Amino acid sequence: MHILIQIRSWLMQTTVWKYLGFTSAVVGLVCYALSSSFNHLFGNWNLLKIFLYSVFCFIICLLILSAMIWKNHSRRLRFRVQFAFLVLTLTSVYSFFSDRVMNGKPDSYSLISSAAFAIMSLSLSRQTQCGFEVDLLYFFLGCLIVQLMKIKWQLFIVGAGFSYSLIILRSSFPSIDTEPDNIQDEISVVIDVLSSQLASTDKITSSMIEQLRTCVNAIQHDNLYVINMFLEQLKEYFDDASELVLSEQNLEEVLKIDAISQETINNLQETIKLIVSVGFEKDCSSVYSSCRREYLEEFLIKNLFDFEKFSIENVNKIPWKEIRHPIKRWIKASKVAIKILFPTERRLCDLVFFGFSDAADRSFTDVCKGSTIHLLNFADALANGSRSPERLFRVLDVFEALRDLIPDFESLFCDEYSVSLRNEAILVFKNLGKAIVAIFVELENAIRQDQSKTAVSGGRLLPIVRYVMNYLRLICDYRKTLEQVFEDHDNHVDDDRVPSSSSLLVQMDRIMKVLDTNLEAKAKVFNDSALSCVFLMNSSSYILQKIKNSELGDILADDTIQKHQAKFRHNYEQYQMSSWNKVTEFLKIDNNEIVPSDMVEKSMKEKLESFNLLFEEICRVQSTWFVLDEQLREDIRISIERNLLPAYGNFIGRFQSVMELGKNTDKYIKYATNDIEARLNDLFQGS
Structure with missing residues (x-):
């Protein structure tokens, strides 16, 4: 059943019919050129005939490929009448000469050309509405049946079966005709009557739009019970430290489209077909998107995350110590939106706009665009904010969350309308990476600029040593992420504030060297050389303990521990010499x-x-x-x-x-x- 739905969806695409019609036209024209009918009519081939027939074939194929362009003109009555008359004349001439030469049995090329021209006519009927497409289909199907009967009358069954299949196939799709059924009478309609009809059409369309709104609201009403259950689950998820783990199976259970009654879905589908059939596809998409967008954004803002409170302007005004909770809530809200809400909207769009893939893509993008921008703006505000070192770990949390969601962005926003949202997510992700690298540089500068000339009492440990070593130990928890950040940075360096060649190892080593230089400068402040040695021993001992009792030993350069052990021994010897x-x-x-x-x-x-x-x-x-x-x-x-x-x-x-x-x-x-x-x-x- 799923395969049949996919085939039907595939056959609904205009592009498929365009190239199917083009291919059928090429096959039909080539086979007709090789058929006995053509030879009887025009004689043997020569250069002039080849040239003229090639030009004719080129024109026909070009018309097939540009059939969608006719759609804009086909609403004009004069254009439709003249074009239909032209095709009627050509088919009549073809029929006349064909009858004259087809006294005997047709060959296989004639049969193939008739079948190919019939498929070409079906393709045209799926792309435009000039008034001759269906008649052309019936004409070539009739030619095919007659040719098969001349070979053997029992082959009538084959021809009739093939013809019936094409006719049923065409009737199974919604009509794209945009004019009333009595097109023959419209030839004599005057301009004021046309104006009256257009006004009437506007009223009908307005009524359909109102009906569409009613259907969309019905969907949201049907989904209300499931939403309330979902909110109860989310409340538990947002209140504790649990992770959001959703398999494909329970993802379907969280927000079921099945909860919407089939009658509601059918009503909406029929309404959309009617509106699209009269040429108001964009209006239909706009109304649907407006209703669902308001519903989605209200759900996110009211129940998950107050985007207005945490806008770009407000995020950087919040004291950094107070922003940890909003960041955690943003991470969870983003997972709910990208993994649950947006996929649900995608499936719903595909369902209600079944057969209109372009409208489904446009509607999905319009529904999710505002919420997606709100989500990304929060992350982007963090990326473009202060580079103070204490921000690193919160920025890393947002970076990791967005990194894990990028595959979902890429799978959700992959059509021509939503690709900009995917690119925006990737851009924000890269900006977060740049911010992380810049924070490392700022940390290095902060250590270097710590130029206090006051000696610490009793050779005690400097606060900056404790701060830096504990900071580096916390960095170990994000080791893999930081290695990815610096690897990506090496490949895309465009920030003058950041070294052009860097890695986590290089950055950690630079920080340790700057810290050592700082300590050596501070040691010179002491008047007592023995106290200076005690100060340096305190520092080396603390640094060695932090390295040995963490993953720092695996990240830092191999000789870092040996260097600090050697410094400790040297300072101890100097202490002994200068005092005892x-x-x-x-x-x-x-x-x-x-x-x-x-x-x-x-x-x-x-x-x-x-x-x-x-x-x-x-x-x-x-x-x-x-x-x-x-x-x-x-x-x-x-x-x-x-x-x-x-x-x-x-x-x-x-x-x-x-x-x-x-x-x-x-x-x-x-x-x-x-x-x-x-x-x-x-x-x-x-x-």
Whole structure:
């Protein structure tokens, strides 16, 4: 059944009949030129006959191909009468000479030419209405039957069957005649009577248009119950985080066209046929589109998404923190519109305009155009808005939603009337991609321009480091999408603000390098070189953790982790050299036996006093410093203890041995080993 419907739809197309008529004319003319009838009439071929017949054939074929042009003239009575007379004269002459030469049995070429000319006449009757097409069809069918009977009278059945098939085929389609049945009487109608008839036609058409509106409203009334059920499903979909998953089967169940009564559909189809048959196809399409468009836009605006509230002018005025909810609602509304509402309108147009594909395409576009533009305007406003980095992830959400809908746009809007909507969707999609690339550039500039000269307290982590690394980790969730964006950008670079060669890897690497440069500049602000090293260690440790605990390690360049590990080790060594190496310098023991014992004692007393002062000062200062990572803090303290405590124990033991027996050493030895450990435990607490 579906195949039959497709065949019927195919046969309704004017273009099909145009080329079918052209092909039939060519076959008929060629076969007639080869037939015995032609030879009996005109004799053997020569160059002049070939030339004249070729010109004649060219004219006939040209007339067949331009049959649609006659349609504009065929409403003129004088044109119709004169053209019908011309065809009548030609067929009469053909019939006269044909009867003279067809005393014997016709050959196969004559049969084929008659059948081909009959099909050509049927084609003409489907394209224009000059008043002779049906008569021409009957003439050639009659010729075919007569020729078959001359061969063998039983072949009458074949000829009659073929003729009956063509006549039934023609009668099964709606008539395209635009004039009353009594065309013979119209030859004598005067101008004022014609004017009266035109006025009467306007009244009839107006009545038909009103009937059309009534039928369309009936469709919407029949569909109301299903719509209310659909809204209940949508309410649940819009209120939670669920996804819209629709298979082809339950898509049909969501908004059934079957819910519309067959009587309503039949009434609408008949009304449309009547209006189109009197030449008001565009008016018919316009009225239908107006009714359905208002219904569709009201449904979308009232129940799904307030397009007027979120117009291009208003979108960029909304604070960015408040636009997340509208974006989520837009994404869901777009899916409902493109995957459910628009396909339903497409099927409905094809149904009610069955046999008028051009009107169906035009009506569908007019119905959906306004809603589609509203949807795309919201996305385009985001694409053309601010390039601030915090917008990236919301723009990515819209980009991904539109990317997933592009195939639906391409399948829905593929005819000549709606192709501009498909192109507009693709353009907005590309603009979103450009906006994403531009936001990356803006992020890079924001890091570079963060030129604060104030040192952070205690070498703490800069807010921009935390912001950038968390930002890059979130980017990992959109990795595949961003790779697509940058790949497309590489192929279509037309923005001077964006690098001409880029990829996600390149952009991430650039951001990391700019961040490193920023940190190096900030480290120079500190007056204490040891504190500068602690600041850089904090940063490197945080960066390494974020890279290792996410997909950043897979996206960034292979040597990124090694670079930051090397920087961390270098800064730790510099920290030791600039602080604790100075402390342990005072704990070195002079083993030169030539030096007198009293001089050794004096030297060790001075070293111990210097150690006590420097150790006290370093512990006091570095207890106000802060190491973010607790494990790193513990590792640094353990490393200091391993170097300091053994050296301090050896020094104290030697100091006690060189002091005179019985002398009080407590006033020189200020810290026991446990005291040293306790003071080291207070380091990097930020207090």
